[in-house]
Amino acid sequence: MSQTGIPSVNLADFLSEDPARKQKFVNEIGRAYEEIGFVALKGHFLSDELVDNLYSSVRDFYALPTETKQNYIVEGIGGQRGYTKFGNEHAKGSKVGDLKEFWHFGQYLAEEDKAKYNYPENVSVAEVPTFTQYGEETYKQLEKTGVYVLRALAIFLGLDEFYFDDKVANGNSILRAIHYPPITEEPKEGAVRAGAHGDINLITLLMGAQGRGLQVQKHDGTWVDAIAEDDELVINVGDMLSRHTNNRLKSTIHRVVNPERELWGSSRYSIPFFMHPVSDMDLSVLENCVTEENPKQFDDITAGDFLTQRLREIGLIK
Numbered sequence: 214m215s216q217t218g219i220p221s222v223n224l225a226d227f228l229s230e231d232p233a234r235k236q237k238f239v240n241e242i243g244r245a246y247e248e249i250g251f252v253a254l255k256g257h258f259l260s261d262e263l264v265d266n267l268y269s270s271v272r273d274f275y276a277l278p279t280e281t282k283q284n285y286i287v288e289g290i291g292g293q294r295g296y297t298k299f300g301n302e303h304a305k306g307s308k309v310g311d312l313k314e315f316w317h318f319g320q321y322l323a324e325e326d327k328a329k330y331n332y333p334e335n336v337s338v339a340e341v342p343t344f345t346q347y348g349e350e351t352y353k354q355l356e357k358t359g360v361y362v363l364r365a366l367a368i369f370l371g372l373d374e375f376y377f378d379d380k381v382a383n384g385n386s387i388l389r390a391i392h393y394p395p396i397t398e399e400p401k402e403g404a405v406r407a408g409a410h411g412d413i414n415l416i417t418l419l420m421g422a423q424g425r426g427l428q429v430q431k432h433d434g435t436w437v438d439a440i441a442e443d444d445e446l447v448i449n450v451g452d453m454l455s456r457h458t459n460n461r462l463k464s465t466i467h468r469v470v471n472p473e474r475e476l477w478g479s480s481r482y483s484i485p486f487f488m489h490p491v492s493d494m495d496l497s498v499l500e501n502c503v504t505e506e507n508p509k510q511f512d513d514i515t516a517g518d519f520l521t522q523r524l525r526e527i528g529l530i531k
C-alpha cells in the first residue's frame with residue numbers, strides 16, 4: 214500500500230524473467246482496477262533527473278508573463294497542443310471553470326507518418342527551450358511505461374499480451390503540464406482546482422501526486438487522498454478502457470481540492486500523461502467482458518468520435 218489506500222505495484226515484477234512475479238503484477242493491477250481504478254506504480258522508466266528537469270522548466274514556463282503564454286494558444290484545435298489559459302476547462306456537467314492553466318504536448322510522429330494521422334503540430338516555447346526538450350523525453354518514457362501497463366491488463370483480461378500495442382502506437386496521447394496558481398480570493402461558485410471527473414482516455418499516468426490535493430472517490434461515495442511516494446506514478450483507468458471492458462475495469466471519479474487557506478499562496482504543479490489509442494480504435498465492448506450478470510452496457514463507438522464528444526462536454530471544443 215502507498216501512503217493512502219491506493220494499492221502500490223512495481224513494474225519491475227512485470228519486467229522480470231520470473232513468470233510467477235510477472236503474473237503477480239498482472240493480478241495485483243487487475244484487481245486494483247476492478248476495485249478502486251487507481252494504483253501507485255514504482256519501477257517506471259522516468260529518471261529522477263528527468264522529472265526534476267521537467268518540473269523546473271514547467272515552473273519557468275508558467276512564470277512567464279500572461280501575454281507571453283497567450284502567444285502559445287493555438288486556435289481551432291480544442292487546446293490539443295500548446296497553452297490553454299486559466300479557467301477554460303470545466304469538469305463534464307459543471308458550469309464553473311477549473312482553477313488551472315495547462316500545456317499540451319502531443320504525439321511525436323516520424324515525418325513519413327504525419328499525413329496518415331493528421332495530428333496538430335507540437336509547439337515550441339522560444340523563451341524556455343528546455344521545456345520543449347524535457348517534455349518530449351518525458352512523453353516518450355511515459356508512453357513506454359504505459360505500453361507495459363496495458364500489456365499486463367491485456368493478460369488480465371484474457372487477451373493476447375500485445376493486444377493494445379498497435380492501438381496505442383502513434384496514438385493520440387497527450388502530456389499535460391498543469392499549473393494551479395496561488396488562490397488570491399474566495400473562489401466563485403465553489404470553483405476548485407479540478408472538479409470531479411473521470412479521465413477520457415485508456416489510462417492516465419500522473420507525475421506529481423506527491424503533495425495533498427488529488428482525491429479519489431470510493432464506491433461508497435467517500436473521498437480518499439491519493440498521495441504517491443517520491444518514486445511513484447499514480448496510474449488510473451480512463452473512460453475509454455472502462456467502456457471497452459464493459460466497466461470491468463473502473464474509471465474512478467477524482468478531483469483536485471483547494472488547499473486550506475494557509476496554503477492558498479502556493480502553486481500546485483502536476484503532469485498527467487493521458488494515454489490514447491489511434492482515433493480509429495474500435496471501443497466496442499469486448500465480447501469476453503459481457504456476461505449474464507454484466508450485459509453489454511455501452512454503444513459501439515470509435516476512440517476518435519468518443520474524444521470529440523467529450524471535448525465538447527468539457528468546454529474545449531465549442
Ligand SMILES: O=C(O)CCC(=O)C(=O)O
Pocket residue numbers: 389391407412419421422426427467468469482483484485
Ligand atoms: O493535478 C492532479 O493531480 C490531477 C489532474 C487530473 O486529474 C486531470 O488533469 O485529469
Ligand SMILES: [Fe+2]
Pocket residue numbers: 410411412467
Ligand atoms: Fe483526471
